[in-house]
Amino acid sequence: xxxxxxxxxxxxxxxxxxxxxxxxxxxxxxxxxxxxxxxxxxxxxxxxxxxxxxxxxxxxxxxxxxxxxxxxxxxxxxxxxxxxxxxxxxxxxxxxxxxxxxxxxxxxxxxxxxxxxxxxxxxxxxxxxxxxxxxxxxxxxxxxxxxxxxxxxxxxxxxxxxxxxxxxxxxxxxxxxxxxxxxxxxxxxxxxxxxxxxxxxxxxxxxxxxxxxxxxxxxxxxxxxxxxxxxxxxxxxxxxxxxxxxxxxxxxxxxxxxxxxxxxxxxxxxxxxxxxxxxxxxxxxxxxxxxxxxxxxxxxxxxxxxxxxxxxxxxxxxxxxxxxxxxxxxxxxxxxxxxxxxxxxxxxxxxxxxxxxxxxxxxxxxxxxxxxxxxxxxxxxxxxxxxxxxxxxxxxxxxxxxxxxxxxxxxxxxxxxxxxxxxxxxxxxxxxxxxxxxxxxxxxxxxxxxxxxxxxxxxxxxxxxxxxxxxxxxxxxxxxxxxxxxxxxxxxxxxxxxxxxxxxxxxxxxxxxxxxxxxxxxxxxxxx
Amino acid sequence: xxxxxxxxxxxxxxxxxxxxxxxxxxxxxxxxxxxxxxxxxxxxxxxxxxxxxxxxxxxxxxxxxxxxxxxxxxxxxxxxxxxxxxxxxxxxxxxxxxxxxxxxxxxxxxxxxxxxxxxxxxxxxxxxxxxxxxxxxxxxxxxxxxxxxxxxxxxxxxxxxxxxxxxxxxxxxxxxxxxxxxxxxxxxxxxxxxxxxxxxxxxxxxxxxxxxxxxxxxxxxxxxxxxxxxxxxxxxxxxxxxxxxxxxxxxxxxxxxxxxxxxxxxxxxxxxxxxxxxxxxxxxxxxxxxxxxxxxxxxxxxxxxxxxxxxxxxxxxxxxxxxxxxxxxxxxxxxxxxxxxxxxxxxxxxxxxxxxxxxxxxxxxxxxxxxxxxxxxx
Numbered sequence: 001x002x003x004x005x006x007x008x009x010x011x012x013x014x015x016x017x018x019x020x021x022x023x024x025x026x027x028x029x030x031x032x033x034x035x036x037x038x039x040x041x042x043x044x045x046x047x048x049x050x051x052x053x054x055x056x057x058x059x060x061x062x063x064x065x066x067x068x069x070x071x072x073x074x075x076x077x078x079x080x081x082x083x084x085x086x087x088x089x090x091x092x093x094x095x096x097x098x099x100x101x102x103x104x105x106x107x108x109x110x111x112x113x114x115x116x117x118x119x120x121x122x123x124x125x126x127x128x129x130x131x132x133x134x135x136x137x138x139x140x141x142x143x144x145x146x147x148x149x150x151x152x153x154x155x156x157x158x159x160x161x162x163x164x165x166x167x168x169x170x171x172x173x174x175x176x177x178x179x180x181x182x183x184x185x186x187x188x189x190x191x192x193x194x195x196x197x198x199x200x201x202x203x204x205x206x207x208x209x210x211x212x213x214x215x216x217x218x219x220x221x222x223x224x225x226x227x228x229x230x231x232x233x234x235x236x237x238x239x240x241x242x243x244x245x246x247x248x249x250x251x252x253x254x255x256x257x258x259x260x261x262x263x264x265x266x267x268x269x270x271x272x273x274x275x276x277x278x279x280x281x282x283x284x285x286x287x288x289x290x291x292x293x294x295x296x297x298x299x300x301x302x303x304x305x306x307x308x309x310x311x312x313x314x315x316x317x318x319x320x321x322x323x324x325x326x327x328x329x330x331x332x333x334x335x336x337x338x339x340x341x342x343x344x345x346x347x348x349x350x351x352x353x354x355x356x357x358x359x360x361x362x363x364x365x366x367x368x369x370x371x372x373x374x375x376x377x378x379x380x381x382x383x384x385x386x387x388x389x390x391x392x393x394x395x396x397x398x399x400x401x402x403x404x405x406x407x408x409x410x411x412x413x414x415x416x417x418x419x420x421x422x423x424x425x426x427x428x429x430x431x432x433x434x435x436x437x438x439x440x441x442x443x444x445x446x447x448x449x450x451x452x453x454x455x456x457x458x459x460x461x462x463x464x465x466x467x468x469x470x471x472x473x474x475x476x477x478x479x480x481x482x483x484x485x486x487x488x489x490x491x492x493x494x495x496x497x498x499x500x501x502x503x504x505x506x507x508x509x510x511x512x513x514x515x516x517x518x519x520x521x522x523x524x525x526x527x528x
Numbered sequence: 529x530x531x532x533x534x535x536x537x538x539x540x541x542x543x544x545x546x547x548x549x550x551x552x553x554x555x556x557x558x559x560x561x562x563x564x565x566x567x568x569x570x571x572x573x574x575x576x577x578x579x580x581x582x583x584x585x586x587x588x589x590x591x592x593x594x595x596x597x598x599x600x601x602x603x604x605x606x607x608x609x610x611x612x613x614x615x616x617x618x619x620x621x622x623x624x625x626x627x628x629x630x631x632x633x634x635x636x637x638x639x640x641x642x643x644x645x646x647x648x649x650x651x652x653x654x655x656x657x658x659x660x661x662x663x664x665x666x667x668x669x670x671x672x673x674x675x676x677x678x679x680x681x682x683x684x685x686x687x688x689x690x691x692x693x694x695x696x697x698x699x700x701x702x703x704x705x706x707x708x709x710x711x712x713x714x715x716x717x718x719x720x721x722x723x724x725x726x727x728x729x730x731x732x733x734x735x736x737x738x739x740x741x742x743x744x745x746x747x748x749x750x751x752x753x754x755x756x757x758x759x760x761x762x763x764x765x766x767x768x769x770x771x772x773x774x775x776x777x778x779x780x781x782x783x784x785x786x787x788x789x790x791x792x793x794x795x796x797x798x799x800x801x802x803x804x805x806x807x808x809x810x811x812x813x814x815x816x817x818x819x820x821x822x823x824x825x826x827x828x829x830x831x832x833x834x835x836x837x838x839x840x841x842x843x844x845x846x847x848x849x850x851x852x853x854x855x856x857x858x859x860x861x862x863x864x865x866x867x868x869x870x871x872x873x874x875x876x877x878x879x880x881x882x883x884x885x886x887x888x889x890x891x892x893x894x895x896x897x898x899x900x901x902x903x904x905x906x
Contacts, residue, residue: 060692061692061698061699062687062690062691062692063687063690064690068766068767068768068769068770069766069833072763072765072766072768135834135835136833136835136836137836140765140766141763141765142763146723146724146762146763148722148723148724148740149723149724149763149764149765152722152723153661153722153723153765153865155836156835236741237739237740237741237742238741242741242742243724243739243740243741243742244739244742277602277610278604278610279610279611279612279614280612280614281614282613282614282615282616283614283615283616283620284614284615285615286620308726308735308736308737308761309737309739309744310718310736310737310739310742310744310745313642313643313646316642316646317639317642320635320638320639320642321635324631324634324635325631327627327631328624328627328628328631331623331627332620332623332624334591335591335623338591338594338595338598339619340614341595341598341599341602342594342598342602343598343602343608343610343611343613344598344602344608344610344611345602345603345604345608345609345610346598346599346602346603346604346608347603347604347605348599348603356595356599359595360592360595363588363591363592364588367584367587367588368584370580370584371577371580371581371584374576374580374634374638375638375642376572376573376576376638376641376642376645377573377576377577377580377638379573379645379733379734379735380562380573380577380730380733380735382726382735382761383726383728383735383761383762384761444558444559444560444561447559447560447561447562448558448559448560448561448562448563449559449563449730449758451728451759451760451761451769452763453763453768453769454759454768454769455769456687456692456699456769456770457699457769458697458698458699458700459692459693459698460558460559461558462558463558464558
């Protein structure tokens with residue numbers, strides 16, 4: 001199988017340009033993937049630093065470090081940066097690196113647009129971050145920016161926030177168009193849809209979600225802008241508008257967005273577990289159908305974020321039923337992964353550890369999600385730390401863990417070097433213990449009655465906040481340690497074989513050398 | 529021996545820290561689970577919460593045990609050989625249908641509770657709750673009782689001194705409690721003057737957003753007299769964490785007595801606006817009103833947080849024509865966080881706080897505003 005790679009090498013291989021301009025002008029899917037992944041890492045550390053400010057302020061009751069207004073800016077920016085800056089670009093980076101190699105294509109379908117969709121982002125995030133230094137402070141209305149707090153009562157810097165969100169949206173839509181065009185047009189002969197790796201499938205579905213909902217977000221912020229400056233009253237009851245309509249529009253984007261951040265993760269885990277169980281994925285086609293069902297359901301459940309907003313009871317009943325239904329296809333996925341492990345021949349290298357961590361802790365996040373979906377009980381959970389615990393279990397130990405797992409799994413293919421296995425295992429155990437110390441006690445805080453987004457709290461919440469903060473600092477430090485592992489792996493390390501993992505399957509492992517050549521699959525491979 | 533002593537010396541600070549850490553646990557009043565509450569609906573919600581949680585526990589234990597067993601036995605290091613099965617329609621159908629059945633089992637009691645929760649008809653007492661940045665206005669419909677409730681003064685001092693342990697109910701105490709009768713159906717009507725807030729008292733299982741321009745309803749039937757505390761649950765700006773709720777549930781006769789006392793207090797307040805106040809009286813009163821109402825934005829020293837919250841020290845409004853000053857305080861400024869305080873403060877409060885602002889923070893206008901002036905401008 002690996003002989004195919006030498007054939008690749010014969011080609012008149014024009015390598016990358018040198019210097020800084022390589023990165024500015026590149027249209028190569030691997031370079032752009034790398035750029036996305038680095039941006040995402042920088043944003044992870046930036047958003048993480050903000051989380052450290054939040055956890056330091058909440059370490060004990062009383063206002064110690066920051067003003068309440070700045071605290072609100074921190075929670076807002078932390079959320080925006082982690083969602084739009086860390087998780088989403090990381091998945092786009094992985095898509096860029098992997099999709100062409102997985103389907104046997106030479107590059108993405110629209111390479112110049114690819115360059116543009118990346119290079120918009122650093123400007124968008126610079127603009128967003130600059131609001132913190134403006135007069136009146138940065139956005140301080142939460143990442144969900146509910147009107148009228150984000151319109152009539154917002155600081156002037158909100159206009160920069162709106163423009164930054166527009167830029168992020170344009171970038172995401174372009175990235176999604178590129179993914180769809182690549183997958184639908186550039187598969188190697190014989191690579192039928194039902195032969196595609198699940199990562200490709202889940203990204204195809206994700207890309208459609210992105211195209212469907214990013215314009216909705218753009219609409220929401222545009223209405224905000226005109227409400228703020230051009231005399232409209234979309235969200236102002238005094239002018240005939242409705243503040244609750246903002247929430248409907250926002251969550252019509254926001255709920256599919258949640259799945260945008262988790263579907264590619266499902267694809268990654270579905271690649272890693274079979275490799276290290278040395279056994280094919282159980283129920284491939286049911287995985288595809290489950291992913292599609294989750295995506296379709298995601299458009300029909302948005303108002304479960306708004307059970308306390310005062311909806312008609314019929315609406316609440318419908319959204320409750322639809323919401324708990326999502327646990328069926330999600331459950332199918334969990335069962336499929338566990339069955340894939342069953343009677344396999346497992347080894348536990350770092351990617352597998354992170355994948356197993358994902359399955360366990362994502363399931364915990366799923367359970368709390370089911371609890372939150374039961375509308376009458378949500379009366380007590382809503383806007384408390386129980387919700388904070390829930391979405392951090394699905395986004396940190398879910399989405400982020402899958403990204404870390406993907407790094408360890410594919411980095412030998414990208415760089416040609418194995419990462420240091422001991423350090424990788426330390427990273428896993430350190431992160432996993434810390435993240436549970438960080439987020440598990442937040443369930444208790446929420447049930448005991450601590451609302452989210454408060455800079456100071458009543459003293460009965462002291463103990464668990466202190467524990468949570470200690471876990472937070474440890475988890476933050478673990479990701480700085482991860483940065484060291486990443487740099488060490490890029491600089492050198494044991495030479496990786498072409499197949500990399502004993503049980504690995506897929507074109508990128510079976511047909512390409514490690515590191516993968518700058519231009520791969522100039523001639524399409526044969527798929528049996 | 530030396531070694532032992534050395535290690536004792538080295539670890540002394542660590543053990544001291546640990547013992548402080550754990551002793552704080554011994555005294556702790558922390559809670560792990562949701563409150564059962566004191567209303568009919570809060571008990572139903574608690575039962576439903578426990579039901580769903582136990583289902584999650586059981587499913588979790590089954591799934592994680594299978595996983596753990598597999599991880600322990602099906603490993604290459606133990607010589608496990610991978611089998612090759614990867615498809616079974618029967619199994620897939622089973623694990624689609626079983627969760628579906630469980631969901632239906634949850635949905636039945638959940639529907640009943642939700643229908644009950646949303647039915648606030650046939651109430652005995654109606655209270656309108658208005659969220660205002662960052663306090664609550666309560667209006668007892670048909671009872672002619674209306675007041676504003678905000679963070680208590682000693683709590684404000686504890687916040688600015690950053691000493692949470694100096695007060696008994698840090699961030700959970702108010703200047704005026706809302707008093708309600710037990711064993712009566714109390715209807716709450718929620719609205720807001722500015723942004724969206726959420727009125728939440730866990731023991732009553734009432735959490736409802738207050739939306740400007742709209743009215744939401746909820747209800748409680750409290751079965752046990754007592755004092756129940758909660759706070760705002762929807763991010764509403766800078767002082768979102770500092771707008772507590774205290775509900776005192778009492779017997780019906782006590783409730784009636786309280787209503788009478790409140791009416792008397794309000795009448796006395798109205799009468800006091802006809803009296804002539806001295807500069808010293810107004811300044812003293814004004815300072816406490818300022819601390820409770822204005823300091824959140826304009827700062828304890830009148831420095832504000834420009835440009836969003838302007839300074840009052842040397843400000844053109846506070847040192848200029850008194851009519852302009854009275855106008856902005858009474859009617860607010862549209863498009864900003866400056867509220868129309870004539871709906872929140874009494875004539876005396878308004879007169880006092882305006883007088884205070886004109887003669888503090890280095891402002892030396894010297895004039896004073898009488899409550900009667902404010903009354904005539906209403």
